[in-house]
Amino acid sequence: MNLILLxxxxxxxxxxxxxxxxxxxxxxxxxxxxxxxxxxKESEIGKKIKxxxxxxxxxxxxxxxELISENIDKSSKCAGFIFDGFPxxxxxxxALSELMSSKNQSIDLVIEMRVDDSQLIERIVGRYSCKECGxxxxxxxxxEQKKGVCDNCENIDGFIxxxxxxxxxxxxxLFNYYRETSSLVGYYYAKKKLTTxxxxxxxxxIHDLLYQATKNNL
Ligand code: AMP
Numbered sequence: 572m573n574l575i576l577l578x579x580x581x582x583x584x585x586x587x588x589x590x591x592x593x594x595x596x597x598x599x600x601x602x603x604x605x606x607x608x609x610x611x612k613e614s615e616i617g618k619k620i621k622x623x624x625x626x627x628x629x630x631x632x633x634x635x636x637e638l639i640s641e642n643i644d645k646s647s648k649c650a651g652f653i654f655d656g657f658p659x660x661x662x663x664x665x666a667l668s669e670l671m672s673s674k675n676q677s678i679d680l681v682i683e684m685r686v687d688d689s690q691l692i693e694r695i696v697g698r699y700s701c702k703e704c705g706x707x708x709x710x711x712x713x714x715e716q717k718k719g720v721c722d723n724c725e726n727i728d729g730f731i732x733x734x735x736x737x738x739x740x741x742x743x744x745l746f747n748y749y750r751e752t753s754s755l756v757g758y759y760y761a762k763k764k765l766t767t768x769x770x771x772x773x774x775x776x777i778h779d780l781l782y783q784a785t786k787n788n789l
Pocket of ligand 1 (some may be wrong): 580602603604606623624627628629630631632635655656657658659660663735744
């Protein structure tokens, strides 16, 4: 069972992928997380990736396809993959389909998380996460319960803001979503893989919907 979570930045893909991962023994494959790890390396390619991401632009198809392919090969012991932030272009979608076929697998379900654009900026600007475990917080919507302490892992070593969670970078990310990624909604609809959920529902309600849809495909 392999699932794609599709939606603009701030739709909640990462949060939902993590919740599903825990419950269904699936593995989240987030190209954003892979690239964040790659950009911190002091290599030429690391520096290029850092700049592209900070501006909110897309890294080349070749780089992300390579990263996905490596990570699929490394992880065989799971009930399936949850693709989060990948594919983001039609080229990547075709490449993923080929990659899955070459491993006698397929994409079984694509869930579009739909959120009103005006809500996205508010959701993203003010977002931060725990340095240690990556738990995501928000200044207004979800601050940590005890100031400076992660609710999840009790780390007191601090929180980090993503460099591309500024209003300016977010506008570029949204622009790129509509220019490059949103046509994947029609692409997967035509392939009869698409289900849409309202990304503005409470996190637990969305999780229940995603869990049922995924379980029905297992
Ligand atoms: P995310 O964590 O999914 O919001 O991704 C953060 C940033 O990583 C994006 O704004 C892009 O710069 C880059 N990125 C992540 N996934 C992809 C992808 N599939 N294709 C190209 N760039 C990506």
